[in-house]
Amino acid sequence: MGILSFCNNWDNMDRRRFLIKSACALAGSLAGFNLFSKAFGHPGSQGPPRIALIIDDIGYGNAAAGRFLKAGIPMTFAVLPRLQNSHDLAIELHDRGHEIMLHQPMEPYQSGFDPGPGALYVGDDEHRIMDIMNANIAGVPYAVGVNNHMGSRFTACRREILETLGVVKRNKLFFVDSLTSSRSKAYRTALELHLAAACRNIFLDNIVAESAVIGQLFKLRQHALVCGRAVGIGHPHPETARAIDTFVNCLNDRDVSFVHASDIL
Helix, strand or coil: CCHHHHHHHHHHHHHHHHHHHHHHHHHHHHHCCCCCCCCCCCCCCCCCCEEEEEEEEECCCHHHHHHHHHHCCCCEEEECCCCCCHHHHHHHHHHCCCEEEEEEEECCCCCCCCCCCCCECCCCCHHHHHHHHHHHHHCCCCEEEEEEEECCCHHHCHHHHHHHHHHHHHCCCEEEECCCCCCCCHHHHHHHCCCCEEECCEECCCCCCHHHHHHHHHHHHHHHHHHCEEEEEECCCHHHHHHHHHHHHHCCCCCCEEECHHHCC
16 A cells, blocks of 8 residues: 555545544433433443344345444344355354344235345244244354344244244244334233243334434433444445444443343244
8 A cells, every 4th residue: 555545545534534533422412411421221231231233134245244243242143044154154253153034934914025045924824834944043153142024924824933932942042023013013022921032112213324323223212321222224235333432432431331132032
């Protein structure tokens, strides 16, 4: 690298640091709290409030997952089954210290949306559900939990979700309800089964723009400060990865801790 290129890169890094701090200060003020204020934990909690970040839709390619490693925090990667890179990515991400979940495809309300291979559909009988789930779990090495991919229609159906969560429990996994629909019965059913479970609190990137994702991350932080814990779900967009990196760099006071999803349950 020539001197001119190095100087230009250095200027760009300084400019980015300035923009990061400005974005953080603005997002913090819009969220209604001081960025450097001390956090208060939920009554009875130990240590700082906890944030679990789940990155869905892993399995299509190495580059998408690799973008999130720069942040240097524990993350949970939800891996889609039966894709070309699903098996190898689950192993690689686990070996880098991250947590792996099965991102189980389920039927949505929108008939034009394909949940992908290994999906569960309303009307599937107990044996089909068991066979599909067991095969998908076996195909995602190191999976310790399950969350739903799509599934707005499926998670609203009591019988089907009960049988699905029965397989999750028999495999000694936990469950996170992605809450793709307000009609979801999945979380309540998991609790009835005495299954370790949690709910998604905030989707990070319904709007795929770095500034919008940063705003969602600050909302997630605020939820954690009030409730002691928070679960955010994002997707493997470059904008989401950059926003998480920016957000982590903003938290100089480390008033929250980043943990795997299993540590939120």
